[in-house]
Amino acid sequence: MTITFIAPSGVELSAQRWRQGHAAQYGGGANRPLGGRSGFRVDTAPDVFTATSTTWTLKPCSAMIDPGAATHQGMYGWATDANVTGSMTPADSAIQRQDRVWILVNDSTSGDGSGAVSAEVVYQAGTPGSGAPDLPARAFLVADITVPPAGGGSPTVLVNPARFAAAGAPLPVYSQYEMESLSTYNGLMVQRRDLAGRPIYTYNGTAWRAPIEAAAVVVDGEWSATGQVTRALSPDGQSMVTIGERMARIGAGFAMDTTYRVILAGFIPVGFRPSAMFNGWALLTASNDGPRAQIWWRVNTAGTLEARLDSGTATLNTGDRLHLSGNWTTA
Numbered sequence: 001m002t003i004t005f006i007a008p009s010g011v012e013l014s015a016q017r018w019r020q021g022h023a024a025q026y027g028g029g030a031n032r033p034l035g036g037r038s039g040f041r042v043d044t045a046p047d048v049f050t051a052t053s054t055t056w057t058l059k060p061c062s063a064m065i066d067p068g069a070a071t072h073q074g075m076y077g078w079a080t081d082a083n084v085t086g087s088m089t090p091a092d093s094a095i096q097r098q099d100r101v102w103i104l105v106n107d108s109t110s111g112d113g114s115g116a117v118s119a120e121v122v123y124q125a126g127t128p129g130s131g132a133p134d135l136p137a138r139a140f141l142v143a144d145i146t147v148p149p150a151g152g153g154s155p156t157v158l159v160n161p162a163r164f165a166a167a168g169a170p171l172p173v174y175s176q177y178e179m180e181s182l183s184t185y186n187g188l189m190v191q192r193r194d195l196a197g198r199p200i201y202t203y204n205g206t207a208w209r210a211p212i213e214a215a216a217v218v219v220d221g222e223w224s225a226t227g228q229v230t231r232a233l234s235p236d237g238q239s240m241v242t243i244g245e246r247m248a249r250i251g252a253g254f255a256m257d258t259t260y261r262v263i264l265a266g267f268i269p270v271g272f273r274p275s276a277m278f279n280g281w282a283l284l285t286a287s288n289d290g291p292r293a294q295i296w297w298r299v300n301t302a303g304t305l306e307a308r309l310d311s312g313t314a315t316l317n318t319g320d321r322l323h324l325s326g327n328w329t330t331a
Contacts, residue, residue, distance in 0.1 A: 019074030031183035067138035222251030
């Protein structure tokens, strides 16, 4: 067992001790107590890597990389202050090919068995008609390159979207699967970069919870209201609205029957409206909250909120209350 203590005077500070002593600054989610999730710096440009039919280029950039060869290793900072370039393998005459570029971390001082101390950028051409080459151990993917057959145009590049996040910062993820594959802890936050608005999800110790927005229902002048509509994103990116509203009749009484069976109650704000007509039951109570009846209520895609009676009669007296609850997906 080695306890790392950074950094009293007179105590030797090796590179490994430095990495271990800074492990608390690395973002979680990787199930690596002294490591973290490898990634480029968060503001790395999408075109940090380019490729032509003859040359690939990695522009100046930086990353934090966890090779994962041993528990005690920690993360390595990596950067280049100038372009790193290399030659592309010529395109096949007839078949598309998948190439890859990665950074390979070798540190024999940490016992990874590599026999080297280096972190070179490596280009590997794939086999025409097959998938991309497998990443070797201790490698951080830079980019995938699709090379069309000769005469088929220029190569296309897909840069690794992984971005490093410090401890406590939301981890950038690009799918629900990636989010749910993390080693979770209570309070872990992720930023869903695959969803509009880049929402932040938080793990509460049991499940992922979405950010919640709230808005007040705009009521017709015959009503007052308490409560609100709230909107949250489910982990699969579906926007779900929940309404919990108590509307009190402040206008004159109104008889609902087969002639006047619909009465305007209010409007749902833009962004909270359903993708299709939503119908629900509403409990109608007297001013003392004693139950009187159940009637329909509905909200359409334009946000119009109505109380509705299909059959029979019901009288809305001054002071009566409508209790609305339900949820729907947004347009």
